[in-house]
Amino acid sequence: MSLPLIIGGAVFVFGACLGSFLNVCILRIPIGQSIVRPPSRCAACGLRIPDFLNLPILGYFILRGRSRCCGAHLDPRYPAIEAGTAILSTTLWFLYPPQLFAVYLFLVAGLIIASGIDLDYLVIPDAITIGGVVLGICASYLVPEIQRQEDAVDAMIRSALSAAIGGGLLWAVARTASWFLQKEAMGIGDAKLLAALGAFLGWPSLPFILVVSSFIGTGVGIGILTGRKRKLGVKVPYGPYLAMAAILWLLGGNSFTSKYLFNNPIFTNR
Ligand SMILES: [Zn+2]
Incomplete structure (x- = not known):
């Protein structure tokens, strides 16, 4: 062998x-x-x-x-x-090379914990989401490659900005959806989770994660409704879909996106 x-x-x-x-x-x-x-x-x-x-x-x-x-x-x-x-x-x-593997495995472990807790309790503890933002910024300093940067400080700044964009983006989506549906459509915990994902994966990952997670969510939602296990309007956890989308990003979504969709200097940042 x-x-x-x-x-x-x-x-x-x-x-x-x-x-x-x-x-x-x-x-x-x-x-x-x-x-x-x-x-x-x-x-x-x-x-x-x-x-x-x-x-x-x-x-x-x-x-x-x-x-x-x-x-x-x-x-x-x-x-x-x-x-x-x-x-x-x-x-x-x-x-991935070893240092990226270490960061990504750490992130995936956190995502699995967040998903499990979200499925059981319909909340994601701040220790994981806010903690994830802080850890993502620290990880960017230690391994700037995760933000596609060479300089540690540049990587930290990019990580913090990406966290703000991720959190703000989902917060805006959640508020808009809540306004249309006239009830809470999505928890603020999901926005904090997307902030943590931004901190680890950088903002180019955010459109992919939002789009893919909503597709997975819609698919699962239709499955649940046709299975008649839940009634329409019952709160379903969104965290696991964000986690799945982020994992798909790591497993190839990132190279696919940079190759076919964002093949320009703004996104590749090189
Ligand atoms: Zn027993």
Whole structure:
């Protein structure tokens, strides 16, 4: 087996373990529990889960989707997040040089936590969104390439500007939509999330993320309505769509956009 494949495999295993940690974050951050202690417990009966059954992805299948202690149904979301994080980590590893990989994996981890919490509680904590803006600006200083800059300070300024544009843009969209619908169409948390995405990905990513997320949202919305699981007008979380669009941007949306749509000096900034 060749070295790149072995390293890729190691990144996959690391990603699966990271996904397992993200599951813990999604469960514990909203209720204010520590994310490092206590060790995992069965959500149904509270018994401690033995470490060997805490294996990411495989644990769920070894147990056939039921907890060993009391036979409670295990949420398939856990192995799905572990497998998803593993696959995304590996893909990002092969797409980007190490320093960009580190920043993007960090961002994707934050997006998975934000999406999980948004699905469960219909809010995204400020610690993640506002924290994400601050971290994005810091990351731009450390790795200016994420803003397509060479100078660290230029990259920070561009990051901060992009955060302001992202937040302002979605805030304006949300206000307009609310005015037309005469009710709250979109949470302010979504605007803060787009600000954080701007801080990490730069403002050229924002039109892509807005357009793609609204397509995904419309598709899912139609699916939900035809499935009759929810009534029209029930609030649906928008954060996961923004997260998916941002991930699609990292997985190729950025090169596609710069190649076919924004192939001019303003957007490529070189
Ligand atoms: Zn149990």
